[in-house]
Amino acid sequence: MSAPVAIVTGGAGGLGTAIARVLVGDGFRVALLDRHGAVEAAAGFGDDRGGDDRVLGVPVDVTDEESVRTAVGRVDAAWGRVDALVNNAGVEPQHSVEGLELGDWQATLDVNLTGAALMIKHCIPPWRRAGGGRVVSIGSRVWLGGGSTASYSASKAGLVGMTRAACRELGPLGVTANVVAPSFLRTPFNAVKGDEECVEAYARRFTAASPLGRLVEPVDVAHAVAFLLSDRARAITGETLHVAAGTQLAPRID
Numbered sequence: 001m002s003a004p005v006a007i008v009t010g011g012a013g014g015l016g017t018a019i020a021r022v023l024v025g026d027g028f029r030v031a032l033l034d035r036h037g038a039v040e041a042a043a044g045f046g047d048d049r050g051g052d053d054r055v056l057g058v059p060v061d062v063t064d065e066e067s068v069r070t071a072v073g074r075v076d077a078a079w080g081r082v083d084a085l086v087n088n089a090g091v092e093p094q095h096s097v098e099g100l101e102l103g104d105w106q107a108t109l110d111v112n113l114t115g116a117a118l119m120i121k122h123c124i125p126p127w128r129r130a131g132g133g134r135v136v137s138i139g140s141r142v143w144l145g146g147g148s149t150a151s152y153s154a155s156k157a158g159l160v161g162m163t164r165a166a167c168r169e170l171g172p173l174g175v176t177a178n179v180v181a182p183s184f185l186r187t188p189f190n191a192v193k194g195d196e197e198c199v200e201a202y203a204r205r206f207t208a209a210s211p212l213g214r215l216v217e218p219v220d221v222a223h224a225v226a227f228l229l230s231d232r233a234r235a236i237t238g239e240t241l242h243v244a245a246g247t248q249l250a251p252r253i254d
């Protein structure tokens with residue numbers, strides 16, 4: 001049997017690359033789908049011959065259904081199967097509710113929520129052919145505790161609701177759908193929050209808030225994703241797994 005195939009959206013980003021590395025280690029062929037830098041990120045997995053036939057870079061804009069259809073079609077045509085989808089592309093425009101611009105609201109939901117639903121839709125044909133599949137969508141601890149901008153928290157809470165609905169519809173096809181919800185990660189994502197010192201202050205606050213006294217690393221999230229994509233998780237669906245070092249909990253008050 002040929003190696004299973006996983007699509008990772010936002011695959012050129014900090015977490016996407018970490019997920020791809022763990023999945024390649026687990027024997028997957030991985031398609032990195034990204035709006036920017038997908039081909040370059042895939043080349044970065046290569047050896048000195050300048051390539052690795054287990055990793056493919058495919059440009060996509062997850063907010064554009066035609067682009068999604070084309071990208072999933074390219075992966076299916078190249079490798080003849082799509083077993084797993086990791087909805088990882090995400091953005092977090094900075095805004096207050098009082099100063100909310102409709103464009104920021106819409107842009108956040110378009111990528112983080114609508115994009116994930118479109119990706120699932122276009123992976124269904126290969127899953128029907130294979131008699132099953134897997135979805136893991138990358139949420140955030142803020143779905144539960146707030147703590148970020150309103151559009152971002154709403155998009156990540158929406159991802160949980162969408163996943164719970166999708167897992168009912170897709171279960172009879174043999175597809176599981178789950179969410180992995182991380183806390184702060186040191187990736188380019190947080191550059192929108194301010195300069196390096198500001199991001200480091202964030203990191204210190206997260207470390208102090210964690211019962212484990214530690215930050216989460218992208219590889220910690222990648223291992224949770226790999227588990228949910230594996231046969232060991234075949235009976236888990238509709239679940240939200242926090243990989244947040246305990247920072248999803250209410251602060252200790254006693």
Ligand SMILES: NC(=O)c1ccc[n+]([C@@H]2O[C@H](COP(=O)([O-])OP(=O)(O)OC[C@H]3O[C@@H](n4cnc5c(N)ncnc54)[C@H](O)[C@@H]3O)[C@@H](O)[C@H]2O)c1
Nearest residue numbers: 010012013014015035061062088089090183184185187189
């Ligand atoms: N970094 C954190 O602190 C943190 C915490 C919790 C959850 N997350 C979530 O983790 C996921 C990955 O984030 P990251 O930290 O790797 O950030 P990142 O900025 O390094 O990567 C995000 C990737 O998404 C891609 N992307 C954005 N819009 C897209 C679009 N329309 N189509 C296709 N690709 C698009 C970007 O080009 C980028 O490569 C996101 O969903 C984010 O919400 C991140």
